[in-house]
Amino acid sequence: xxxxxxxVNLIHDIQTETDQPVCHVLAGCSxxxxxxxxxxxxxxxxxxxxxxxxxxxxxAQWTPLPAxxxxxxxxxxxxxxxxxxxxxxxxxxxxxxxxxTHLCCTVAAVSDDREPLLPHFHVEGG
Numbered sequence: 653x654x655x656x657x658x659x660v661n662l663i664h665d666i667q668t669e670t671d672q673p674v675c676h677v678l679a680g681c682s683x684x685x686x687x688x689x690x691x692x693x694x695x696x697x698x699x700x701x702x703x704x705x706x707x708x709x710x711x712a713q714w715t716p717l718p719a720x721x722x723x724x725x726x727x728x729x730x731x732x733x734x735x736x737x738x739x740x741x742x743x744x745x746x747x748x749x750x751x752x753t754h755l756c757c758t759v760a761a762v763s764d765d766r767e768p769l770l771p772h773f774h775v776e777g778g
Contacts, residue, residue: 662674
């Protein structure tokens with residue numbers, strides 16, 4: 653499937669001790685799902701290609717930023733969430749129920765494939 657993909661980053665609020673989901677919508681993405689049965693039980697595997705887009709920072713550079721600056725950028729990391737489609741905002745409650753309400757995946761691996769021929773980030777998840 654081709655379309656928009658939303659990267660959801662959690663930003664920790666030290667005053668309330670809560671994690672606030674911040675959404676970044678990327679256009680022109682590819683989302684492919686399959687069932688992997690090699691280990692016996694079927695397991696959903698998702699492969700997503702994201703174009704390099706403005707605002708991306710590697711996780712090690714994104715982490716030390718103040719919360720206000722983090723919200724202006726996006727990053728990819730294991731355990732993060734991707735949603736197929738454009739979602740501009742999420743509440744904490746909506747984020748907690750994400751698996752039940754949206755086609756999404758949890759990031760298991762990220763490859764930075766920004767070579768000149770077809771630059772993209774490859775994300776594998778489930």
